[in-house]
Amino acid sequence: GQQLNQSPQSMFIQEGEDVSMNCTSSSIFNTWLWYKQDPGEGPVLLIALYKAGELTSNGRLTAQFGITRKDSFLNISASIPSDVGIYFCAGHGNTGNQFYFGTGTSLTVIP
C-alpha cells in the first residue's frame, strides 16, 4: 500500500529546542493524524486534522493540514525528555477505511 514520505527520519536535539517534522503524499487526503509511539507500545493519537489549512494545537504540539491537502506538519515547542519517541503521520483519502502511514520520525532529546 501507499506509504507517506515523512522527514526528517531522525532528529537529535537539545532539551528546550523546537522541533519540526513533515509528511507528504502523492495523493490528496481528507484527514491527517499524528501519532507518537514509545518503544514496545502502540501509537497514541496526538492530533487530528480534518480541513485544509487547519491549524490545531495540543499543549506544546501544533499540527497543520497543508493547503494542497498533500502534506501536513507537526511542531513541538520547548522539547522535554519525555518527547522522545517515534512520531508517525497518517492520512486518509476519500475512499475505503484504510489510513496510510508515514515512515516515522525518531526524536531524541538530549537533557
Place this chain on the structure above:
Amino acid sequence: GAVVSQHPSWVICKSGTSVKIECRSLDFQATTMFWYRQFPKQSLMLMATSNEGSKATYEQGVEKDKFLINHASLTLSTLTVTSAHPEDSSFYICSARDDAGVRNEQFFGPGTRLTVL
C-alpha cells in the same frame, strides 16, 4: 477517550505452533479493525482489514491462510498466526475505528510482541 486492548502483551512460542492474539475495543463498537505488523525501527505495515461479520481484506503479500482473522463481534477481532516460524517474530498491533465517532480517527492497541523460537 477510545481504548483498545490487546492480549497477550507478549508471547514466546515454539516453531510450528499457532498463536492467537485478541484485539478488543473497550468502550466503543468497531465494525472495522486493522492489523499491523511492525519491525524494529520501521513504520507500521498494514496486514489486513478486519470486518465484523464478513471476511477480512488482506494486503498484497499477506497469506490469509497463515494469518487467520476473525471479527466475530463489534468489539473483538482475533489474529491467529498459524504454524508460526521464527520469521513471524514481530510486533503486532491492532487498531479500531469508532462506529459512533463523528471524527475519522483510528485508535491503537498496545501491541503484542511475538517471539517464535
